[in-house]
Amino acid sequence: MRVHSLHSPLLEAHxxxxxxxxxxxxxxxxxxxxxxxxxxxxxxxxxxxxxAELIGATIYYCGPCPGTFGxxxxxxxxTTSGRMDPYTPNLLCYGVRALIGKGPRSAxxxxxxxxxxxxxxxxxxxxxxxxxxxxxxxxxxxxxxLGPESMLELQIRDMPLVVATxxxxxxxxxRT
Amino acid sequence: MRTIEADKIIAAVNDxxxxxxxxxxxxxxxxxxxxxxxAQWPGRLAMDDIMENAEIAQLRSVPLCQDTGMVVFFVELxxxxxxxxxxxxxxxxxxxxxxxxxxxxxSVVTDPLSRENSRNNTPAVVHMEHVPGDGLEIDILVKGFxxxxxSGIKMLRPADGYEGxxxxxxxxxAAAGGNPCPPIIVGVGVGxxxxxxxxxxxxxxxxxxxxxxxxxVWASREADMLERINALDIGPAGLGGGQTALxxxxxxxxxxxAGLPVAVNISCHASxxxxxxx
Numbered sequence: 532m533r534v535h536s537l538h539s540p541l542l543e544a545h546x547x548x549x550x551x552x553x554x555x556x557x558x559x560x561x562x563x564x565x566x567x568x569x570x571x572x573x574x575x576x577x578x579x580x581x582x583a584e585l586i587g588a589t590i591y592y593c594g595p596c597p598g599t600f601g602x603x604x605x606x607x608x609x610t611t612s613g614r615m616d617p618y619t620p621n622l623l624c625y626g627v628r629a630l631i632g633k634g635p636r637s638a639x640x641x642x643x644x645x646x647x648x649x650x651x652x653x654x655x656x657x658x659x660x661x662x663x664x665x666x667x668x669x670x671x672x673x674x675x676x677l678g679p680e681s682m683l684e685l686q687i688r689d690m691p692l693v694v695a696t697x698x699x700x701x702x703x704x705x706r707t
Numbered sequence: 708m709r710t711i712e713a714d715k716i717i718a719a720v721n722d723x724x725x726x727x728x729x730x731x732x733x734x735x736x737x738x739x740x741x742x743x744x745x746a747q748w749p750g751r752l753a754m755d756d757i758m759e760n761a762e763i764a765q766l767r768s769v770p771l772c773q774d775t776g777m778v779v780f781f782v783e784l785x786x787x788x789x790x791x792x793x794x795x796x797x798x799x800x801x802x803x804x805x806x807x808x809x810x811x812x813x814s815v816v817t818d819p820l821s822r823e824n825s826r827n828n829t830p831a832v833v834h835m836e837h838v839p840g841d842g843l844e845i846d847i848l849v850k851g852f853x854x855x856x857x858s859g860i861k862m863l864r865p866a867d868g869y870e871g872x873x874x875x876x877x878x879x880x881a882a883a884g885g886n887p888c889p890p891i892i893v894g895v896g897v898g899x900x901x902x903x904x905x906x907x908x909x910x911x912x913x914x915x916x917x918x919x920x921x922x923x924v925w926a927s928r929e930a931d932m933l934e935r936i937n938a939l940d941i942g943p944a945g946l947g948g949g950q951t952a953l954x955x956x957x958x959x960x961x962x963x964x965a966g967l968p969v970a971v972n973i974s975c976h977a978s979x980x981x982x983x984x985x
Contacts, residue, residue: 532748552749552946567822596773599810605769606812611853611886623817634885634945655756655944656853656888657771657975660764678824679812693752693946703749704885706940706947 536689540587541628543648551693551701555652556689557665561589561631562672565610569618571673576625582674584684586626592633594679595669596659604666606659606687609633612651614642625649631692635704644696652692653703665690669686710789711842711985713797719983720801720847725809727849728770731761734963735916735953735978742890742943742950750948757943757976771977774851775811778802778831781848782912787841795833798845803827814852834906842984846913849979854891855972860905863967867907869928872897872969877935879971880952885945890973892916893936893955896970898962908972912958913980915963920957929955 532552533551536546537695549555562584564572572582592612598605612632619630620643628649633656636644644651665687673682696702709871711981731739739761743754780798784790790797806813806828815829816822859879863871876895882889896907920926932955941951953976962968 554752576782584859594773594812594814596770596775596815597810598811599808605767606771606775608773611772611856612887633888652817653885653944653946655753656758656784656885657977658756660767660769660771661756661760661883663764663769663773678826679814691752691756693749693944703946 536599539629539673541589542587546629546648546650546698549697550699551694551697551703553694555640555692555694557589557652557692558688558690559686560590561685561687562601563591563593563595563683565592565680566614568674568679568682569615569622571668573618573621576621581625581626582673584620587628588602588626589620589629589631591685595663595680595683603701604663604669604697607663607666608659612636619643623649636696641696641702645698645700650694650697650698653695654690654692662690708787708789710791711843713790713792715985716797716843717801717804719985720798720845723847723981723983724802724805725768725847726946727752727847727981728775728811729764730755731765731771731977736761737975738916738953739890742953746943746949748948749946750942750944753944753946754949755799768813772851773812774814774843774853775806775828776849776851776979777815778828779848779850779899779909780831780833781846781913782833782835783844784835785840785842786837788843794835798831798833799829802831803829807815844982844984846982847980848909848912851975854887854975857887858905858908858970858972860901860968860970862901863969865965865967867967871967873928873932873935875969876932876971879941880941880973881939883973884941887973888977889941889943889945889951890949891952892974892976892978893932893952894972894974895955896960896972897957897968898960899968900962901968903960904968904970905972907958907960908970912959912972912974912978914956916954925957925959930955937954
């Protein structure tokens with residue numbers, strides 16, 4: 532197992548050396564999106580063109596706990612990735628480079644990740660307070676009317692993740 | 708007759724909801740620490756995160772998990788106690804106030820298909836029964852849906868017996884994989900009716916983590932199912948390298964001569980619950 536420090540937006544060149552099970556500390560910009568936002572993104576793209584912010588983006592499946600007025604996000608762990616599986620091949624087509632979530636993905640998503648040279652990271656489920664410590668700033672990027680399910684743009688520093696699928700077919704959830 | 712004022716109930720519920728959301732109880736923390744020591748890569752990475760998370764949440768008094776859940780109340784009202792309002796109204800006020808003031812996530816939608824957020828995490832789910840005495844005791848669960856969504860119920864045949872029950876429990880956990888945030892606690896309800904079995908399964912999650920079933924036959928069945936679940940090697944966060952479940956707790960109840968309902972309610976490692984007594 533190796534430990535990497537990475538910066539998002541990520542390029543394929545940054546991802547080639549990763550192997551499933553490696554520890555990653557991620558900094559930079561990530562976008563949050565859950566079920567409702569995914570549906571909006573796909574419907575919007577079908578009606579016109581995909582959002583430009585998705586190109587090269589890292590998507591984190593997370594609906595954070597807001598905390599009290601004026602406080603930054605206090606708890607922000609991952610939600611179950613499987614619910615976003617139906618939308619994910621589309622998002623990868625729009626240029627999304629990395630995903631952060633919890634739990635295994637469908638075979639279709641795993642194939643799409645390899646095809647698009649993208650990586651899936653897992654954040655530890657339930658470690659909301661720990662993961663929120665990595666969030667330095669946040670703003671609403673889109674769909675404010677969705678409340679806790681709106682799309683946020685987060686600035687993060689050293690978010691602890693594990694590589695779930697790498698660019699070489701390695702998959703932490705497929706074990707003999 | 709003793710009257711219990713709504714404000715007193717709301718204050719106690721408020722304090723307990725904050726404690727439940729931010730603090731892992733000592734016995735559970737010790738159980739998780741024991742698991743962490745035994746875990747190997749890559750599950751060990753998840754156990755490290757889980758333990759560090761518990762410390763940070765307690766230190767900063769912030770929610771352990773961003774899914775501050777849908778709240779479930781099990782109320783035991785003494786027959787000689789009086790309330791000034793229906794209990795559900797009081798408890799819903801308590802949840803609305805706590806979740807709004809503390810900034811916990813509003814995770815409830817008022818209609819399951821139109822999905823409009825209720826904005827204050829109500830309604831809560833309230834179960835009540837009458838007991839002797841003049842007290843009011845309430846078990847409170849904060850239930851996140853990563854684990855809740857992995858729960859299940861099956862109406863077995865009486866002929867399926869213990870093996871049928873155990874197979875359904877193990878299969879349910881196997882299908883869940885890493886989604887319910889392992890290491891998990893498995894609540895099982897056996898018997899009752901279609902709606903009672905899941906209720907028993909959820910009540911089973913209230914048992915203390917190190918406790919064994921008071922019935923020795925069921926205690927050994929719980930141990931057997933736990934062993935079979937851990938043999939699945941799902942591991943912490945579904946990464947493998949460590950234990951999948953901390954405990955299996957079963958509550959059995961009388962049922963119909965033609966039935967054997969089995970319900971499985973999965974809880975994540977945070978097992979957020981507490982009890983108040985007024």
